[in-house]
Amino acid sequence: MAISWRQRSGRYAAIAVIAAALAAVVTLAVSRAQRTAVPVAAAPDANVLLITVDTLRADRLAQFGYARAATPAFDRLAREGVMFRAAYTAVPLTLPSHATMMTGLLPPTHGVRDNGGFYLDPARETLASRLKPRGYASAAFVSSFVLDRRWGLAKGFDDYYDHFPVAVNDLAAMAGVQRRGAETWAQARQWIGAHASDRFFVWLHLFDPHTPYDPPEPFRSRFKDRPYDGEIAYVDALLSEVLGELTARSLLDTTIVILAADHGEGLGDHDEDEHGLLAYDSTLHVPWIIRLPHRMLEGTAIDQPVGLVDMMPTVLDLVGAPVPADLDGRSTVRLMRSPPGATDVLYAETLYPRLHFGWSELVSVRDSRFKLIRGRHPELYDYRQDPGETRNLADAHRDVAARLDQIASRIASAAAAPARSAGVERDAASRLQALGYFSGSPPPTAPGPLADPRDKTQSFRTLAHARQLFEEHRDAEAIVALQQLVESDPDLEPAHRLIRDAWISRGQSAAAVRWLEQQLARRPDDVRLLIDLAIIERQAGRTDRAAAAITKALTHRPDEVEALVLAGEIQRDRRQFDEALGSFSRASRAAPADSTVRMQTARTLFAMGRTADAEGALSSLVAADPHVAGAHYLLAQIAERRDDGVGAEREYRSEIAQSPWDYQARFNLALLLTGRAAHREALALLESIPALAPHFGDVHFYIAKAILDVGDPARFAGAVEAARRGLQLAPESPSAPLGHYVLGDVYRLQGRPADAEREMRAGRELESRLAAPGRR
Numbered sequence: 001m002a003i004s005w006r007q008r009s010g011r012y013a014a015i016a017v018i019a020a021a022l023a024a025v026v027t028l029a030v031s032r033a034q035r036t037a038v039p040v041a042a043a044p045d046a047n048v049l050l051i052t053v054d055t056l057r058a059d060r061l062a063q064f065g066y067a068r069a070a071t072p073a074f075d076r077l078a079r080e081g082v083m084f085r086a087a088y089t090a091v092p093l094t095l096p097s098h099a100t101m102m103t104g105l106l107p108p109t110h111g112v113r114d115n116g117g118f119y120l121d122p123a124r125e126t127l128a129s130r131l132k133p134r135g136y137a138s139a140a141f142v143s144s145f146v147l148d149r150r151w152g153l154a155k156g157f158d159d160y161y162d163h164f165p166v167a168v169n170d171l172a173a174m175a176g177v178q179r180r181g182a183e184t185w186a187q188a189r190q191w192i193g194a195h196a197s198d199r200f201f202v203w204l205h206l207f208d209p210h211t212p213y214d215p216p217e218p219f220r221s222r223f224k225d226r227p228y229d230g231e232i233a234y235v236d237a238l239l240s241e242v243l244g245e246l247t248a249r250s251l252l253d254t255t256i257v258i259l260a261a262d263h264g265e266g267l268g269d270h271d272e273d274e275h276g277l278l279a280y281d282s283t284l285h286v287p288w289i290i291r292l293p294h295r296m297l298e299g300t301a302i303d304q305p306v307g308l309v310d311m312m313p314t315v316l317d318l319v320g321a322p323v324p325a326d327l328d329g330r331s332t333v334r335l336m337r338s339p340p341g342a343t344d345v346l347y348a349e350t351l352y353p354r355l356h357f358g359w360s361e362l363v364s365v366r367d368s369r370f371k372l373i374r375g376r377h378p379e380l381y382d383y384r385q386d387p388g389e390t391r392n393l394a395d396a397h398r399d400v401a402a403r404l405d406q407i408a409s410r411i412a413s414a415a416a417a418p419a420r421s422a423g424v425e426r427d428a429a430s431r432l433q434a435l436g437y438f439s440g441s442p443p444p445t446a447p448g449p450l451a452d453p454r455d456k457t458q459s460f461r462t463l464a465h466a467r468q469l470f471e472e473h474r475d476a477e478a479i480v481a482l483q484q485l486v487e488s489d490p491d492l493e494p495a496h497r498l499i500r501d502a503w504i505s506r507g508q509s510a511a512a513v514r515w516l517e518q519q520l521a522r523r524p525d526d527v528r529l530l531i532d533l534a535i536i537e538r539q540a541g542r543t544d545r546a547a548a549a550i551t552k553a554l555t556h557r558p559d560e561v562e563a564l565v566l567a568g569e570i571q572r573d574r575r576q577f578d579e580a581l582g583s584f585s586r587a588s589r590a591a592p593a594d595s596t597v598r599m600q601t602a603r604t605l606f607a608m609g610r611t612a613d614a615e616g617a618l619s620s621l622v623a624a625d626p627h628v629a630g631a632h633y634l635l636a637q638i639a640e641r642r643d644d645g646v647g648a649e650r651e652y653r654s655e656i657a658q659s660p661w662d663y664q665a666r667f668n669l670a671l672l673l674t675g676r677a678a679h680r681e682a683l684a685l686l687e688s689i690p691a692l693a694p695h696f697g698d699v700h701f702y703i704a705k706a707i708l709d710v711g712d713p714a715r716f717a718g719a720v721e722a723a724r725r726g727l728q729l730a731p732e733s734p735s736a737p738l739g740h741y742v743l744g745d746v747y748r749l750q751g752r753p754a755d756a757e758r759e760m761r762a763g764r765e766l767e768s769r770l771a772a773p774g775r776r
């Protein structure tokens, strides 16, 4: 068996020596010769339609032996196209996998290692940016917030349809972060209609098979007992519409239609239900089909292993564009007609367990027969014979395992500087959690070797179950389940965080403190528990007790960034500004690139009145990390302090573009707009806030007032409703008198003077009561 590593410039070239040196040289030479010899299947004038189906496990299609498959359109595509029977993703996560497809680079090279918090470097070329100079009009239509343009995949596209209605939908609802395939396809269909005579590249992303499995009718009823299959059948129906549309527009034979999944789904195999935690082929093996114009090479099935990393070079090769030499992937066109030659070594990884749980990452490497999964206990599978990965051969074939392990080390250690930004703060994290991603900063790692995620599948399941309970508003049950979980797995940071946040949002600080103190009695040195205690005490306004807890945490771990940041925040609460700056500066020495720490420094300078210093800190921060959340908000406040309304407006708009869920920026911008009588936009902004901040009662007073300002009598009933809602949610707020005054005005305008007078009086009474001495 000959193995070659794809020819690469620079440091990777050395990898070729992994095979017997002579064999490697020969196969490299052969594949290079083949590449220059072929325009085998090139379709130089073809349009490109790339359809990525999220979370579509390969063996759910008939082509991989699934007897219950109900996928006529997939079947047709496979029949009329070229099918890669052994295609693998480089990472079982949506954003990194698509980044690999679009760049032809592996995650260690392009740097996007996880969903949320990682951004594709804007300097990277993408498939879209490579096709553009060749005259392609291009558009992308994505169905999940995880692929929102903010993460960098829009590069090179003329149009990028993400537009997730973050402002109008309940964030807890999945609808806010994903959309059904039919809706996305409707947009793409319209665009294709308008560009039918152009040369085009369209990327259509369909998210439906991702959890939750809730296919629309008639699939819901037809697949009552297997809703995942129902989602796939639904996507198949859409695919049939896509092919029908291309046929109707006579585009099917001028278009290369490509279908691939970004990753599979565990479905319980290896104790994994979804994807991302482990690196088995239930989540790495993906369908990949290419239908060429005029059904060239129809019915071809290719058994050679290929990677989604080969997607971009393959497409470039097919349309006759030059294939850059410095990619991790290479064109698969050579495999479409030639007899099989050398097999590439395929790399895959998931850093998800490390970034979210403090467990070890998993790295996998396969050749044409064996697959290694690294970790605390290596696993080696003959994956062609044993696709279920049930017989670990690591002991039986130590030489193979060692050889693949060496390759894995080289690729993984060549990682570029990670493009992680600390800019994803809590609100973004909760949005990603709604997608099933426990987001957040990497947890403080306990000393000692990292746990292996393969030993943690039960903890992971319990966590997922608890999250489900929270979504069903069964908080008490969720907290009990999590408390039991941390008893058995005390270092499981996300479980602590879920408990803590639940208590904070329920305002149950006494119960929280009681439980934490109980835990601390048994584990007095536990820094995680001390941090949680400090957070709870601070939230409850007991800053002295918060300070005591955090001081104790820092005596155990003086360089713990999270503890240092919290110490600084508590000091700032107590107006000990110099001490706060000291804490942030220690945190920044421990984590120099951490944007959150630098944001805290700027906030402190602002609180001290050192406006120019705060502004300087923010400017350099934004230059280093354009995605940092909160920076433009603070710049806007600085501008407001200087009475620079224009500057403030610009900065608030930047913040909203960066963090659409930031309701405070929306609120402040709305007030600015009201000040210059832009009432309609102010109203639209205000009306977007309740979905983002359901407990922010004051906003309803301002919505009521804005409706009045817009002055459309047909909407006055809405003003009454909003004012009453505000009075119900925030009866003692300093803004509450406004609610009565708006009601009074509406009644006056409606010719109800007695009602108007009653509300005006109620407003004045409330105003004087709230202003009475002794009240804050």
Ligand SMILES: [Zn+2]
Residues within 6 Å of the ligand: 054, 055, 093, 094, 095, 262, 263
């Ligand atoms: Zn995905």
